[in-house]
Structures are given as C-alpha cells and as structure tokens.
Amino acid sequence: MRALVQRVSEASVTIDGEVVGQIGRGLLLLLGVRVGDGQAEADFLVEKCLNLRIFEDEEGKMNRSVLDVGGEVLVVSQFTLYGDCRKGRRPSFIEAAPPAVSEPLYEYFVQQVRLRGVHTSTGQFGATMAVRLVNDGPVTILAEKEV
Numbered sequence: 001m002r003a004l005v006q007r008v009s010e011a012s013v014t015i016d017g018e019v020v021g022q023i024g025r026g027l028l029l030l031l032g033v034r035v036g037d038g039q040a041e042a043d044f045l046v047e048k049c050l051n052l053r054i055f056e057d058e059e060g061k062m063n064r065s066v067l068d069v070g071g072e073v074l075v076v077s078q079f080t081l082y083g084d085c086r087k088g089r090r091p092s093f094i095e096a097a098p099p100a101v102s103e104p105l106y107e108y109f110v111q112q113v114r115l116r117g118v119h120t121s122t123g124q125f126g127a128t129m130a131v132r133l134v135n136d137g138p139v140t141i142l143a144e145k146e147v
Contacts, residue, residue: 001041001105002081004030007054007139011074013123014130021121026071028133031109032081033102034095037145042105044145046112049073054139062139066118073113076123076131077106099126 005027012022029049034041055064055071066073079102083091096102103125113120123129 001034001037001045001145002032003045003049003143004032004078004081005049005052005054005141005143006030006133007136008074009134009136011131011133013074013076013121014132015124015127020129021074021076021123023072023074023119023121025069025136026119027066027073028131029073029075030078030081030131031075031106032078033097033105034082035097035101037097037101037105039105039108041145042109042112045143046109046116048143048145050113050116050118052141052143054141067116072119072121074121074123075106075110075113076129077102077125 008028010024011028012019050067051065053065054062055069057063079093079096082096083093085091106125110120110122
C-alpha cells in the first residue's frame, strides 16, 4: 500500500462540477492499494501518515504531525500510484489491486483515520475527480508498506 502525502493549506475534490470533499490545513493523501495488501498494511500507513512530523513547530522545524496541529485529512483513491513505466511508454497497472479488493481497503483506511478523531473528507472511489490543492512548503512524501 502506498500513500502520496502532501502537506496542504487547503485541498478539495470535485466530481462533475460539484465539490464532494474539502479540507483546510492538513494532509492530502493519495492512496494506492497493491495486490496482496490487507488491513495490516492499511493500519501501518494510517499510523505513519497521521504521525509524520512534517508540520513546523514554533522554531520553524518540521516537528509536528497532523494530529499535533489539529489538521484535517482528505483521502483520495488513486490506483495509478502503482503504475509501472520502467518499460515502454504506456504504464502497466498490473500491481494495482482490483476494485473488489482496493475499495474495501480504501474505506477501511478512511474509517481508521476517522476513529483517531481526525476530521476526514474523501473523494469518490473509482470516479473521475478533479483534485485541487495548495501544497504548503511544498512538502510531498511517499509513504509505503510493502506486502
């Protein structure tokens, strides 16, 4: 399982011109599920993402997590995080889990973030979405848990 973590001052997801999820200061998490992933990988990534110390403290050092600063989280499913373009020019998505596996894990991931008391918004699994964000920093981190 893979999450592209972006520290944002704001972010939103729009589907067919309608905003379906938005946050202020916090994290935009683009979440990809790999063949073989399960709840253990999701649990690991929830803890990793929520406790990443990528927000500045009073001295300007990245020393606080989204939990520490009371930030929000926007989770967007993105199977293309497992696109492999090492060969040829068309990415292969063979490592990405099929929707029957990835959707329940995506929902589980979101539920686990919410259970930790974090205000959480989402996109819509499988939809074509427009994601808007203001990357704060910019700060972008790839967090991953291999099977």
